[in-house]
Amino acid sequence: MKAIRKKQSWKLIFLLGPFLVTAGLTVGLVSGKWGITPLALLIPGIAIIATWLIWQIKVTNWWGKRSTQAGTNALLATLAVLVILGLINFLGSRYYWRTDLTETKLFSLAPQTQELLKKLPEPVKVLIFDVTQNSQDRDLLENYRRQSDKFKFEYIDPQTSYGIAKQFGVKEPGEVYLENNQIRKLVQVVNPRDRLSETRITNRLQQIISGKTTKVYFLQGHGEYQLTAGENAISQAVQSLNEKNFVTEPLNLAEKGKIPEDANVVVVASAKRALLDSEVKLLQDYLNGGGNVLLMIDPDTEPKLDPLLNEWGVKLDNRLVVDATGNETLGPAVPIVTQYGNHPITEKFGNGISFYRLARSIEIIPVNGVQATPLLITKPFPNSWAESDQKSEKLEFNEGKDRKGPLNLGVALTRKVSTTTPIPPATSTPTPTPTPTPTTNKESRLVVIGNSDFATDRFFQQQLNGDVFLNSVTWLNQQDQQPLSIRPKELKNRRINLSSAQVILLRLSSLLVLPFLGFLSAGLLWWQRR
Structure with a gap:
């Protein structure tokens, strides 16, 4: 009886050791200070545990017992698992791998x-x-x-x-x-x-690190879209440019008589009436001096830009582009584009959708010094063609009159131009002598799209329409270091609209049919095994 009591007293003394160690660690970790109090608890606790281990090993042959060896193995296995889990968490916090399985990459940054x-x-x-x-x-x-x-x-x-x-x-x-x-x-x-x-966040981040603004002028005076909200407006496109640190202003060449020197890009958004010859000449000179122009020209309009387009090898086809596979909502006169050219404007589009209501196709004619890249490509024939008889109630392909697809609805062009900068003569000489003017090579850029409706407020936010416009202006600005890509994805509506009959059927099947099938299967299994 005395031996048992002595053994129990030793156990109580040993339990005091872990208690003191735990109390010391708690005080130190919570307070963040390892002063006298934590040490006064830790040192006696560690001493008690060490004394107990020595006594167990030398006096009771504790290490040779089977129970001790089994407990030690279990302790080591537990410690090994904890170490492995700790290493996994450590590596996971330093080196992570994430994947987004949603259709629109909803949880990934653009x-x-x-x-x-x-x-x-x-x-x-x-x-x-x-x-x-x-x-x-x-x-x-x-x-x-x-x-x-x-x-x-x-x-x-x-x-x-x-x-x-x-x-x-x-x-x-x-x-x-x-x-x-x-x-x-x-x-x-x-x-x-x-x-x-x-x-x-991304637009503000781009603004704050660039530290500069870019001027985009929209040509006015020929029936172009208005820049403020209203009917037939491109206010959302203008607002999006402003958010990307572009400064937008209207430009009336007939009144101003010149293109401002700070113009980075000039946009002609659906001129309904012909430009004056002097205005066309100003646009030509602007491009020849290294400028950048976006032309969005609808069918059944004649802005009289042929002299400019001919220099770049662009020919407008006034026939209406037909999409025979167009859905019932859009109709055949709204070609849907899922194929894009290999170009910075469209390189991140993949097989995304953009559509162009009432569009004309564009032919590319090779011109020395001009590099042309198709941007927007329609489906091949017989899914798309250019229709010449636009008044016909039934759109059918007519051999010899219509043009087979695939058709180009947009094209991006570049051309190297040489500009000279005059050097003022030296003031020390009594008679100024002619001074050479250094020549610098610049690149002029032009984007032509046979439709403008895609950039209006009605369609700008749908699918990739807005991205086509924004990326075109950004590329024309010749800031290729600026990332050109799809804007962040928005959550799609995945709700299922059920009729009253479908709701009743769903309830009956879940509350009656499925439980009945479960009981029936269980009954059949019991019948076979009885």
Whole structure:
């Protein structure tokens, strides 16, 4: 009886050791300080455990027992599993691999965003002045951070951090700012209905690191689309350019008499009436001097741009492009394009969809010094053709009159041009002598699309229509280092609309039919085994 009591007292003394060690570790980890109190608990605890182990090994032959060896093996196996799990978590935090299996890559950043983040020249930071941290917004910001260690983000409570909020001029909770080298830009204001947008973050990021703006002029005075919201407007296209750090202005050549020197791109969006010969000459001179022009020309319009187009080897076909496979909603006069040329404007489109209501095809004629690349290609014949009889109620291909597909609806062209810059004569000589003018080689760019309706407010946000326009202007701006790609994907509506009869059928099948089949199968199995 005494031996048993002595053995139990030793167990109690041993349990005191782990208790003291646990208490010491807890105090040290929670307080963050390893002072007298944690050490006063850890040292006696470790001493008790060491004494107990020595006594067990030398006095009781504890190590030679089968139970000790089995327990030791179990302990080592447990420690090995914990070490393996720790290594897996460590490697997972350092080296991660993620894949997005959704159809539209909903949980992945757009290629435009990824390329921009990889080329960040210096650190940038997103500051969200909000008390609550929305999980959806935080996941988006984490995706940005994974792409570049130069991207940081921080949530700030505007009430507790009033000084920082005042520096940024925060007026209401939910404001999101982007900061880089003391430059601060408001990205958006988040709320329960309007969450953080990848499009807005990327556009602001592109603006803040570029530090410059680009001028895009829209030709006016010939029935072109208006730039502000209204009927037959391209206000959404203009707004999207402004968000990408472009400055847009109207241009009336008849009044101004010249193309401004700061014009990076000139856009002619569906001129319904003919341009004056002097206006065409100004556009030609602008291109010959290294300018960039986007022409969107609809069928049944004659802007009188043939002198310019002939220099570039472009011929407009006034026949209407027909898509025999067009769906019932769009109709045959709206060709659907899923094939694109190998060009920076369309290189990331894949087999995405863009469509062009009432379009004309474009023929490319080889011209020395001009490099032409088709952009928008229709389906091959008999799925598409150019129809000459546009008044016929039934569209049918007529051999000899109509033109077989595939047809080009858009083309991108480049040409090397030489420009001279005069050098002012030296003032030291009494009579100025002629000075040579150095010649520099520049590249002039032209994009011609046989349709303009795709860029209007009615169709700009649908499928890839807006991307065709935005990427065309960006490429014309000759900023090829700027990523050209599809904008971030939006969540598609996957709801299934069921009729009343279908709802009743679904309920009956789930509540009656399926349980009955289960019981029937169980009964058959029991009958066979009895």
